Amino acid sequence: MVGRGELERAVIEALWASGTPMTARSVTESLAGRELAVTTVLTVLSRLESKGVVRRTRDGRAHTYQAVAGRAEHTADLMRQVLEGAGDRDDVLTRFVGSVSAEDVAALRRALDER
Amino acid sequence: MPTAAALAAALALTSLLLASPVSAALARSTWGWRAPRPALVLWQAVCLSAGVSAVGAGVALAVEPLGDDVGSGVRTWFRNVVDGHPFRGQTPAEIAVGAASSAIALVLFAVLLRSLALTLRRRRAHRALLVLLTDSCPATAVDRADLLAGVRILDHRTAVAYSLPGWHSQVVLSAGLLDLLTRDELAAVISHERAHIRSRHDLLVLPFQAWGSALGRLPGVRQAAVAVGELAEMLADDIAVRGTDPRVLARALAKVALAMSPATSPAGAPATSPAGAPAAPAVVPVGAPPAASSVPGPVVSARVTRLLDRRRPPRWQVAAVYALAVVLLCVPVVLLLQSWR
Known part of the structure; x- marks a missing residue:
């Protein structure tokens, strides 16, 4: 049994790798080693679409799917969410080191120099 | 026996003291850095006690003519509401105070719920991306x-x-x-x-x-x-x-x-x-x-x-902080149980 997240990752990676709009059939073919049904891939694609990661457009008779943004953009976006949640706002997550003040840097440098 | 006004004043004072000078002193204190667990417990007690006192002060004033203490007054008020006469026996000033304290309670609660919903939604969105990346x-x-x-x-x-x-x-x-x-x-x-x-x-x-x-x-x-x-x-x-x-x-x-x-x-x-x-x-x-x-x-x-x-604070200090937390929680409860007649 393959996890849902793992399948979604495989499909989005196929879209990232191609860089062009793909039909559900061509996505399925690019994942040939997995022996997936086209309907399964369609389900995954619509889930990705509802998450706002994939855009669907009508191309003649078929629908094509395209990644909204690249891997690097999404990573930068996540990172921004992580780094912006500093200290006293509604934090969605807790960071190991929150914000670092100038006093902190001076004190930590001194501590390291003493060693 | 204290009057309802005196009780309300005591509750309001408790709430103000806890919300401002006590919170500020606690926030400045570095004692908790050596014992974060008791310090966190104390913070929860301060927060809860301040909230209960603030709302309780208004309720005590509002239901004063309806009973001998806050409990019986609130019970009478609920019976009046069920009978279809929510404001029976209350002066306009008491009605206004009651409405104001209900509003405070509602705002505190609504803010909490809103923040919870927002946090859950943002977390879900973050996790959805995380799984892909x-x-x-x-x-x-x-x-x-x-x-x-x-x-x-x-x-x-x-x-x-x-x-x-x-x-x-x-x-x-x-x-x-x-x-x-x-x-x-x-x-x-x-x-x-x-x-x-x-x-x-x-x-x-x-x-x-x-x-x-x-x-x-x-x-x-x-x-x-x-x-x-x-x-x-x-x-x-x-x-x-x-x-x-x-x-x-x-x-x-x-x-x-x-x-x-x-x-x-x-x-x-x-x-x-x-x-x-x-x-x-x-x-x-x-x-x-x-x-x-x-x-x-x-x-x-x-x-x-x-x-x-x-180095950690001595055990008696930790015990004292826990005791203080319990006392802070008891203050509004004891005040709210007082009878004014």
């Missing part, structure tokens, strides 16, 4: 695969570690952190994050953050949120170093903090993402003014210092 263990870290089991690795050069609390909790480390820290230091960071998740520190902090961002203009509320957040970090530090050398976590903290400050390592802060990526510029100013201004003091170095100097 992270591997369980990258090829560059196979030597540490045992350590990183169940941890997600985000492919980014900025050194960060964080945890996403909740039902589907997650510990996330960045590739930059894997490069920066040794094996032992990584293990310490991971236990720190797991401590947050296991002890549900997010629930301890949530009310303070919710009220801090919604009612932040009231004096002391925001400082309370910051102080409680710091104490939760220190508590997680303490849990993480149980049975290990605390100097390892201290070193990890110092390394990550120095890597985050742009002044120290100009190459460390910027993102690896291509120059054209729209979101990239926002990543750069990590230790820059907005973050620095919201933090009063050198919090990270304080965490490092207390890990290196493990």
Whole structure:
């Protein structure tokens, strides 16, 4: 049994790798080693679409799917969410080191120099 | 026997004292840095007691003609509501005070619910992306695969570690952190994050953050949120170093903090993402003014210092703080049980 997240990752990676709009059939073919049904891939694609990661457009008779943004953009976006949640706002997550003040840097440098 | 007005005044005074001078003093105090758990318990007691007193003061005034004490007055009022005469026996002033205290209670509660809903939604969105972008263990870290089991690795050069609390909790480390820290230091960071998740520190902090961002203009509320957040970090530090050398976590903290400050390592802060990526510029100013201004003091170095100097307050002081928390909770309860006739 393959996890849902793992399948979604495989499909989005196929879209990232191609860089062009793909039909559900061509996505399925690019994942040939997995022996997936086209309907399964369609389900995954619509889930990705509802998450706002994939855009669907009508191309003649078929629908094509395209990644909204690249891997690097999404990573930068996540990172921004992580780094912006500093200290006293509604934090969605807790960071190991929150914000670092100038006093902190001076004190930590001194501590390291003493060693 | 006290009059209802005197009781209400005592409750209002309790609430004001706790919400402002007591909160401010607690936020300034560094005693809790040596004993974060009792300090967090005290904060919860202060917050709850202030809220109950504020609402209770208004209720006592509003139901004064309806009974001998708050309990019987409220019961009579409910009976009146059921009978269809909600304001029977009350003067307009009492009705207004009752409405005002109901409004306060409602606002406090609504802010909390709103913040909870918002947090859950943002967390879900974050996790959805996270699942697509992270591997369980990258090829560059196979030597540490045992350590990183169940941890997600985000492919980014900025050194960060964080945890996403909740039902589907997650510990996330960045590739930059894997490069920066040794094996032992990584293990310490991971236990720190797991401590947050296991002890549900997010629930301890949530009310303070919710009220801090919604009612932040009231004096002391925001400082309370910051102080409680710091104490939760220190508590997680303490849990993480149980049975290990605390100097390892201290070193990890110092390394990550120095890597985050742009002044120290100009190459460390910027993102690896291509120059054209729209979101990239926002990543750069990590230790820059907005973050620095919201933090009063050198919090990270304080965490490092207390890990290196493990002196703890004497047991009687800890017991006294717990006792104080119980007393604070009892004050409004005892006042609300007084009869005025």
